[in-house]
Amino acid sequence: MKRIVLACVLLLPPLVLSGCQSAYYSAMEKVGIHKRDILVDRVEDTRAAQDDAQAEFVSALEQFRTVVNFEGGELESVYNDMQSAYDDSEAAAESVSDNIRQVEDVAEALFDEWQGELDQYTNTKLRNQSAQTLKETKSRYHALHTSLKRAEAKMQPVLAALKDNTLFLKHNLNARAIGSLKGEFGGIKRDIDRLLAEMQRSIKASDQFIREMQQ
Template sequence: MKQLLTVIGLTCTLALSGCQSTYYSAVEKVTGQHKRDILVSRVESTNEAQQEAQQEFKDALTQLSELINFDGGKLAEQYDASKAHYEDSLAAAEDVRGRIDGIENVAEALFDEWQEEIDQFTNAKLKSQSQGQLRQTQRRYNSVIKAMHKAESRMQPVLDALKDNVLFLKHNLNAQAIGALQGEYQSIKNDVELLIGEMNKAIEQSNAFIAQLKE
């Protein structure tokens, strides 16, 4: 409990100062968790968040399919369900974005520390080897984060379309509204499939990156 309170205090103090590198160094001293370990943990949690986001978007697509095939009943209930699925998808997308930011934050601190330590070498051969390892890790990291951002960018068009549908349905709770939305289904379905494909690629690259960091 004491360690937790200490970390919370450090988080508040150093976050206000904007000194993230110092923050991670302080966390390491208190908890023993190195920046590399934090990076691995954050990449793993981002993979999980992407998988959860995939499911939310799939559920929203399923709800849209049910909506356009609506055959009697209370249309207001369909609107409520569509709105709820949109909000769940939005929350999942924001979670993914926040976790990607967290990865970039700790990665920057890790690479800065790594380079600072390389600069302290007196043995040229060892320095060169360590520099090569850093560059290789940075290249793999850049590939992973690029894939994550590419997948993340696929979320907004889907969110925009889902929101448009919810608003249109809210303003037109009638059969004509459903007919108008039928033409949107295939486009959203295609976007969701592209999103899931990009996320799976990002997750695959992330897992390979994690394996390298754990070597």
């Protein structure tokens, strides 16, 4: 099924990508995989992406620590390692954001479908029960989404700071530059620590959402 989606993405213009997603959901439903299942899978994927991002940001911080503790050797090599660590962090952050967008897409499709199908009930009691479950599921999702977006927002300032310092080192490969970067390390470490803590809260929220959806 992933090949079908990829083909759509490659062949269709952006304005009709939502139609491609709809075709994907319909195809999956025909084989017994519903939007609810896809939502859980995508939350799990986002959780995994956040795990990877945490590791990359920790690695970038350690590489920055290596730079500010530089005591001699090939400074060009140190810069290359720092650039590589930044690139990996940026890619990991993009993966998190992409996964969040995928979660948002299927959640919107699920809730729109669910809301629309409430009008198909003839049994008022069952309709009311379904409406209540929809309301509760939306509430759980809203809490998760808020946590995901809060963690996502904290990634960009960290990336910006890492990029600034990487660029500075690139154009100032000397001991004086290392001295300047030492003053930046504390602030970046503090921001990364806050980011990691926010990501941990988001991961816990994902775990809770997944458990509740699978009950």
